[in-house]
Amino acid sequence: MxxxxxxxxxxxxxxxxxxxxxxxxxxxxxxxxxxxxxxxxxxxxxxxxxxxxxxxxxxxxxxxxxxxxxxxxxxxxxxxxxxxxxxxxxxxxxRLLPEDPTHRAKVRLFMDVLKTKLLPVWYAHFRGGQPAEPFLVVLEELQAMLPPTGFVAGEWSIADAAIITILVREEVILELEHEVSGWSAGEGKRVLDILHGPRFARLAQYQRELEGRPAFKATFDKAQIADKFASWFNRVVRLRKQQV
Ligand SMILES: N[C@@H](CCC(=O)N[C@@H](CS)C(=O)NCC(=O)O)C(=O)O
Structure with a gap:
């Protein structure tokens, strides 16, 4: 067909x-x-x-x-x-979803926590000037849901597609340390160091594996995404200034 x-x-x-x-x-x-x-x-x-x-x-x-x-x-x-x-x-x-119903449920639970818990605190941190800790706490919760090796459900699934795109953008935003985020100086570097340190060792290993997959490599150009975020943030700052 x-x-x-x-x-x-x-x-x-x-x-x-x-x-x-x-x-x-x-x-x-x-x-x-x-x-x-x-x-x-x-x-x-x-x-x-x-x-x-x-x-x-x-x-x-x-x-x-x-x-x-x-x-x-x-x-x-x-x-x-x-x-x-x-x-x-x-x-x-x-096989973007595992066959075993309990593994499928794990995928859906992970995606639910990502959507209902991680995304709100992610936006609050990078756009709302809120502290990073609530974001890091939910990230730890997601890290704890990972098996010791492999992906969310062991084999690769749509849950992995859902989170990797947030993880790589988080890094871009932390590296940019743009004034739109309302952070004190050095905050981006401080949070990056935490993400690259022992507290998030399993998550970092998982992220590296996901970044190595051909479908990810074919769809991500870090420099280009950083440029797009920078112009978006510049526009938001300009608009905020016009409103004052
Ligand atoms: N919950 C939606 C969120 C989609 C979303 O927020 N898309 C943004 C881009 S990242 C958008 O289209 N924004 C334009 C607008 O809201 O006008 C999803 O998971 O698809």
């Missing part, structure tokens, strides 16, 4: 888009990728693809159409964790 078309609407700096890119590549799927300019979102994107105006979003199936004119009969979906499950379900032979 011919695989129905898949179009992923994504933005390079978005960790959520990046996770879906990784899952699609890990599954060896042919897909079309459309880069959405979030500063200048096309009207058709909001009207016809994702009314929430966010990336990632995905269209599946339907008649042939260019990404900027999505066909009416394709299925439109969004939310990175939903899309990760979708890719795993569409391509079961790629």
């Amino acid at each position: 011919v695989q129905p078309q898949i179009t992923l609407y994504a933005t390079d700096f978005s960790p959520y888009s990046h996770s879906v890119d990784i899952a699609l590549l890990e599954a060896g799927v042919n897909y079309t990728r459309f880069e959405v300019d979030l500063q200048n979102k096309p009207e058709w994107f909001i009207k016809q693809v994702n009314p929430a105006g966010q990336v990632p979003a995905l269209t599946y199936g339907g008649s042939d159409a260019p990404p900027s004119e999505p066909s009416l009969d394709s299925i439109k979906l969004r939310e990175s964790h939903v899309l990760l499950e979708l890719v795993a379900d569409l391509f079961p032979e790629a």
Whole structure:
């Protein structure tokens, strides 16, 4: 059977888009990728693809159409964790989710903690000027959920795609130490040293293994992501100053 078309609407700096890119590549799927300019979102994107105006979003199936004119009969979906499950379900032979139901449950629990606990404290730290410790505590909780070797569920799964894109962006942001974060001088370096120290030894080893996978390497250009974050942060600072 011919695989129905898949179009992923994504933005390079978005960790959520990046996770879906990784899952699609890990599954060896042919897909079309459309880069959405979030500063200048096309009207058709909001009207016809994702009314929430966010990336990632995905269209599946339907008649042939260019990404900027999505066909009416394709299925439109969004939310990175939903899309990760979708890719795993569409391509079961790629084993993006383990077969054992208890291992699948581990994957889902890890993704739940990531979404409901880690992301709020991550944003609070790097955009809200809040202390790093709550973020580090949740990261430790996630580290404790890892087996002694290998990935979240032993074999690679969508849970690994979900977290690696956050871990690498966290490093970029800490290295940037941009004024938008509202940190005192040296905070980025201090947190980086903690992440690279004994407290997070297992997480760092896990991160290195994930960074070594071909699907990750093919989708991550650290210098380019750092540039994008820097211009985003500069824009936020400019806007904040205009509002004062
Ligand atoms: N919960 C969503 C979050 C997606 C999200 O926040 N996307 C950001 C980019 S990282 C976005 O599209 N922002 C544009 C906007 O909200 O206008 C997911 O996991 O897919």
